[in-house]
Amino acid sequence: MLHSDKHGALLVGSGISIPAGYPSVQALTSIVLAGNGAYRDTDECYYINPDRRETCKYVSEATAILKRLKQTIDPSLQQYQYSGRAANYEDLVYVARQLGDFALGEIENPVVGPFLQQVFGAGGPWQATHGHDDSLGSYMRQTENYVRDIVWRCLQKEAERTEHLEVFLAALQDKSVRALAIGTLNHDTHFENYLAHAGVQVWDGFGQNENEVRYWSRTDIALDDKRVPFIKLHGSIDWFEFRPESGTAYYDDRVGVALTNDIQHTRTTDGQLQLPLPGRPLMLVGTFNKYIDYATELFSTVHARWRARLDVSDRLVICGYGFGDRGINAQIIEWVYGSRDRKLLIMNPGIEDLKNRCRGAIRNKWDGWVEDGILETIDSPVQDADSASVSRFLSS
Structure with a gap:
């Protein structure tokens, strides 16, 4: 040189x-959505044990949110230049971050409120008032943490x-x-x-x-x-x-x-x-x-x-x-x-x-x-x- x-x-x-x-973006997305063997430990971090059969409620909540988000945003992606493209884990984290930031008052975005109604409907833990919904913010942060942890653990291997x-x-x-x-x-x-x-x-x-x-x-x-x-x-x-x-x-x-x-x-x-x-x-x-x-x-x-x-x-x-x-x-x-x-x-x-x-x-x-x-x-x-x-x- x-x-x-x-x-x-x-x-x-x-x-x-x-x-x-190493797994592709599409493969990582499938792993994240499936949640097989994933669990949250006492340190509030997510781990993967392939032999685990017990269901973890935190993983169930996160994957349910992610699947609902994916179902909602997949059709919109077809309008762009990406023919046949479906939402991947990067897209899902982006949307979860937007929703969490909105709920916690970190951003002001007028389209988020109607989108929340479209995804989750009215009432329940998803009902949000901008800047005043710690529960929605917490759900979204935990969902984001789940994705991050599963992704990095899948990459934690030798070539x-x-x-x-x-x-x-x-x-x-x-x-x-x-x-x-x-x-x-x-x-x-x-x-x-x-x-x-x-x-x-x-x-x-x-x-x-x-x-x-x-x-x-x-x-x-x-x-x-x-x-x-x-x-x-x-x-x-x-x-x-x-x-x-x-x-x-x-x-x-x-x-x-x-x-x-x-x-x-x-x-x-x-x-x-x-x-x-x-x-x-x-x-x-x-x-x-x-x-x-x-x-x-x-x-x-x-x-x-x-x-x-x-x-x-x-x-x-x-x-x-x-x-x-x-x-x-x-x-x-x-x-x-x-x-x-x-x-x-x-x-x-x-x-x-x-x-x-x-x-x-x-x-x-x-x-x-x-x-x-x-x-x-x-x-x-x-x-x-x-x-x-x-x-x-x-x-x-």
Whole structure:
């Protein structure tokens, strides 16, 4: 990998995790809706035990809400460009967040009230007055927590295979290729683990080992640092907020990655017991609420670092991303028009279908970018992609 005066970037989405054996968005949605083996423990977090046969009332409530939401919003999705598309768990979390925020007075949205009536009818625990219904807000928050917990536990596994990542490793090892920064929208950890096992030094934003925990660093690395920036734009299944047992809420909280599987019994730098709050990782879930969460301190820093890397890059490779995140799409568009020297490579099976499924902001610019020589495509699954073509693009 290259001369420090030229930079490139790689952005990957969930499409690169499927060849590794991780469940697709559709598969995760089915698991979430079924609730098989799921239960809520005394820590108010949700777990999965495949051998469990006993019904958990909290899971029953959450899945009932999700199924009702899905039944209501599925027909509306048919009106858009997504032919045959049904609501997935990201859509359901987004809607649940909207309803919960409305009930708790966090948003003012005049369409939510009528929608609530349509979904749940009048009366019962679903009846809501804006900003004054803790019961509805609680139901929706618990439903959202249920989805988050089931999803991250399904992703908490080792990759079954990693050969599909060789195309990226080849680019990182090619001395003619620009210095690369990697941005990923995935919550699982198989890509960074693969790079570590391959001997690639990455910078993920976390510092050195302190009592089996690496803590988030407020300081970024220099552009000429030899490590590869690895930026998880939607968080990760191993990012937790820790609070010392005798700590003060918020003031003493620190974001960290535990180097042990026992996240409930990590210790601070000075040896104090600390707990993960609220027992689930820091990962963004939800179709259109992600870019609201981008404004939080942690994720605003994450995205600022990614934007800084994009700003110095004149080549961007995108793989496994469906262009459904409006915030990420906006970053891509701004990057393209930031300089006439910039070029984009999209690698995906079924390129024409991908173009048609993109949100309008990307879809309506696609053909023009191709005509202007800005956009190149490789119509191939990542595991079958020609590494020479990718490296050639990144060194051009």
